[in-house]
Amino acid sequence: MDFISATFVVFVMILSAVYFITPKKAKWVVLLLGSYVFYVFSSVKLLFFLIFTTAVTFICGLVLGNINEKQKVYLKEHKNELTREQKKELKNRTSKKKRWIVAAAVLINLGLLIFLKYFNFIGGNLNSLLAGIGIEGHIPQLNLLLPLGISFYTLQSIAYIVDLYRGKYQADRNFFKFSLFMSFFPQIVQGPIARYDHLAHQLYEPHKFDYQRVTQGVQLILWGFMKKLLLADRLAVAVNFVFDNPDPHEGFVLFFAAAGYGLQVYADFSGGMDVARGVAQVLGIDLALNFERPYFATSIEEFWRRWHITLGGWMRDYVFYPLSLSKAFANLGKRTRKIFGNYIGKKLPTFLSMFIVFLLVGVWHGSSWKYVAYGIWNGTIIVSSILLEPYYEKFLKKCNINTECFSWKFFQMMRTFVLCSFGRFFSRGISCMTALNMMKRTIINPNPWVFFDGSFLNLGLDYKDFYVIFIFILVLLVVGILQEKGIRVREKIAEQNLYFRWMLYIAAVVIVLIYGNYGSGYSASEFVYQQF
Amino acid sequence: MKEQLLSILNDLRPDVEFEKEEKLIDDGVLDSFDIVSLVSELNSEFDVEINVMDLEPENFNTVEAMLELIVKMQEEG
Numbered sequence: 003m004d005f006i007s008a009t010f011v012v013f014v015m016i017l018s019a020v021y022f023i024t025p026k027k028a029k030w031v032v033l034l035l036g037s038y039v040f041y042v043f044s045s046v047k048l049l050f051f052l053i054f055t056t057a058v059t060f061i062c063g064l065v066l067g068n069i070n071e072k073q074k075v076y077l078k079e080h081k082n083e084l085t086r087e088q089k090k091e092l093k094n095r096t097s098k099k100k101r102w103i104v105a106a107a108v109l110i111n112l113g114l115l116i117f118l119k120y121f122n123f124i125g126g127n128l129n130s131l132l133a134g135i136g137i138e139g140h141i142p143q144l145n146l147l148l149p150l151g152i153s154f155y156t157l158q159s160i161a162y163i164v165d166l167y168r169g170k171y172q173a174d175r176n177f178f179k180f181s182l183f184m185s186f187f188p189q190i191v192q193g194p195i196a197r198y199d200h201l202a203h204q205l206y207e208p209h210k211f212d213y214q215r216v217t218q219g220v221q222l223i224l225w226g227f228m229k230k231l232l233l234a235d236r237l238a239v240a241v242n243f244v245f246d247n248p249d250p251h252e253g254f255v256l257f258f259a260a261a262g263y264g265l266q267v268y269a270d271f272s273g274g275m276d277v278a279r280g281v282a283q284v285l286g287i288d289l290a291l292n293f294e295r296p297y298f299a300t301s302i303e304e305f306w307r308r309w310h311i312t313l314g315g316w317m318r319d320y321v322f323y324p325l326s327l328s329k330a331f332a333n334l335g336k337r338t339r340k341i342f343g344n345y346i347g348k349k350l351p352t353f354l355s356m357f358i359v360f361l362l363v364g365v366w367h368g369s370s371w372k373y374v375a376y377g378i379w380n381g382t383i384i385v386s387s388i389l390l391e392p393y394y395e396k397f398l399k400k401c402n403i404n405t406e407c408f409s410w411k412f413f414q415m416m417r418t419f420v421l422c423s424f425g426r427f428f429s430r431g432i433s434c435m436t437a438l439n440m441m442k443r444t445i446i447n448p449n450p451w452v453f454f455d456g457s458f459l460n461l462g463l464d465y466k467d468f469y470v471i472f473i474f475i476l477v478l479l480v481v482g483i484l485q486e487k488g489i490r491v492r493e494k495i496a497e498q499n500l501y502f503r504w505m506l507y508i509a510a511v512v513i514v515l516i517y518g519n520y521g522s523g524y525s526a527s528e529f530v531y532q533q534f
Numbered sequence: 535m536k537e538q539l540l541s542i543l544n545d546l547r548p549d550v551e552f553e554k555e556e557k558l559i560d561d562g563v564l565d566s567f568d569i570v571s572l573v574s575e576l577n578s579e580f581d582v583e584i585n586v587m588d589l590e591p592e593n594f595n596t597v598e599a600m601l602e603l604i605v606k607m608q609e610e611g
Contacts, residue, residue, distance in 0.1 A: 086610070168587040307562070318566050323586045326570045352570050388567065 003043040005191065005277050006230055013040065014281050018216075021285055026208035033182055033205060033285070040187035041150065048149035051118075055111050055152075056184045059159040060177050062107035066166040067173025069100055100167050107163045115156045118146050123369035151190040153366060157316050159184065162198045164320055171199050179206055186287075188278040192271065194292040195312040201289070209286025217503075218492050219283030224510045226276030231518030232474045234270035237262045239519070240461040245430050248440050253449035255457055256440050261423035263430040265475070268296065271310070295482045300414035302383045302421055313366070317359045326355035349389070357381040367429065372437060376428035383421060470517050535580075536601060542575045543597070552597050559591035569594065576600075582607035 003010055017036040024032050041049060073096045077089065084092070122143050129139030166173055174180040183202045244251050244259035251259070272293040282289045290312050299305035306314055325331055331351035339347025364377020387394075398405060424441060431437030452458065459465060484491055495503060543552045550563055558564045564572070572594075573584050582604055593603045 090610075170587075303565075307565070319586075319589075322566055323570070323589055327573060327586055332574070348571070348574075352567055355570075356567075 022211045029208040030206050037185040037187040045150035051149040058110050060180045063173040104167045120369045154193045157195050188281040194290045204287045219280045222276045222280030226273040227514050229269040229273030234266045235519040237266040240463050243462040252447045256444045260426040263426045326351045353385045372428050372434045375434045379425045559594050
């Protein structure tokens with residue numbers, strides 16, 4: 003069942019109606035059943051994987067929860083008898099025990115994801131490697147299907163297990179409620195990657211019908227539909243046209259395709275998030291924010307803090323911090339201080355962890371070398387920009403450049419946009435080599451005349467499509483500027499009188515129906531992140 | 535102790551008025567790079583073991599919260 007479909011709209015309407023008329027105690031059951039109905043309609047053959055991960059996570063969570071509880075009770079009962087050292091010793095022993103459970107849960111859940119997503123990629127590369135040294139590799143290529151949302155719910159399950167290891171909260175003791183947390187339908191397709199302490203209690207608590215919340219949720223859904231149908235699916239036509247056969251194109255056309263792909267993914271993914279968050283809001287549930295106007299970022303580092311926020315937050319808490327604060331990395335820092343000096347030695351553990359994070363983010367997007375390159379591209383820019391920052395600041399001072407004015411900020415935003423767009427050659431290009439080739443041809447032969455000779459009208463879009471794209475980007479820009487200034491647009495709309503509000507809603511629906519870019523049979527194309 | 539902490543913080547980010555800030559993490563004043571550098575400095579300066587489990591926003595949002603964390607860590611040994 004696609005988010006952007008009449009079936010989904012009807013499904014949400016029926017589910018919401020049933021949810022609001024169901025007695026308080028059973029409301030969460032409606033959400034659980036609804037979530038599984040949604041999953042069955044979307045990916046029935048692979049339902050087993052979701053149930054399996056849910057069961058493994060639940061059981062390991064229970065074991066961890068019991069260990070935490072036992073330790074807590076013991077420490078409370080023997081509070082006055084134990085010395086500080088004995089308490090520390092007990093905590094260390096318990097931690098060791100817990101680490102085995104965490105390792106088992108992570109190995110099973112992540113192992114399943116790695117097997118399904120990367121087996122063919124790893125096997126294929128090993129075969130090639132063996133062939134390179136004259137040995138015939140026999141690792142078969144399997145016909146593996148990826149269960150819907152596995153890249154998202156696996157990360158969610160790992161966060162739950164690690165948080166229990168850290169003693170952040172108590173384990174869930176109701177398997178069915180926990181199953182709802184793992185499968186909540188608005189966020190199973192492409193996130194946001196939820197944290198148990200933020201989402202679970204919201205799902206379990208009953209929510210009353212709230213007119214204000216429902217209208218604001220519907221507004222967000224409509225906004226998501228507009229982003230997806232007016233912008234993302236329209237840009238996709240030109241982007242696919244160029245990337246499917248890049249050889250006849252040069253310079254700015256290639257750059258337009260890469261930048262267009264960035265905008266397409268933004269409209270597609272953030273549009274999907276708006277639909278997910280809107281549906282949840284109708285039901286009284288707040289999902290985590292996943293985008294905060296990334297194209298207003300003034301550096302790549304800031305861009306990634308505003309883009310796919312829940313993945314970034316996950317990587318920060320479960321990869322970046324544990325790695326950069328680990329003893330192994332601290333020792334590495336100490337050793338390198340002697341060789342490279344204090345500054346680099348101090349920064350090295352952080353840089354290395356950041357680089358690993360970006361490699362993982364790259365590979366998380368898919369099993370291909372181009373995603374590895376995409377990770378290296380982003381990691382290299384961030385690490386080198388931090389490393390070169392002191393020299394850069396000196397240079398700006400020397401040149402007497404005012405960095406506090408709008409024009410400088412605008413320059414920084416444009417610079418970030420260009421760098422991000424170049425990175426998109428990797429994530430959208432057919433292969434790593436194609437991406438590098440397209441980059442080269444963009445720089446070597448920019449050919450600005452394409453702006454005047456109608457080249458852009460030969461990419462599968464006519465001038466009307468470009469008008470729609472241009473106007474909607476303008477609308478996005480205005481809304482973005484208002485939000486950057488702290489103005490809550492949906493609340494402002496809610497303050498207007500009834501006639502204006504309803505005119506706005508009807509206009510939005512009409513615009514989506516008339517100007518939406520529909521495929522055959524008026525169905526929207528699949529979300530880009532749904533494939534991850 | 536507060537003076538020592540402020541000196542570490544000011545070395546780390548001279549552009550921030552730490553005593554006036556109340557949401558250093560929630561408002562994104564300190565990013566993850568700053569946190570890692572800060573924790574390493576605090577661990578060596580105050581002889582504590584702040585680890586990844588303590589990296590909650592409420593422990594780093596204000597100078598007072600950081601002081602509380604350090605004192606708690608020192609008491610726990």
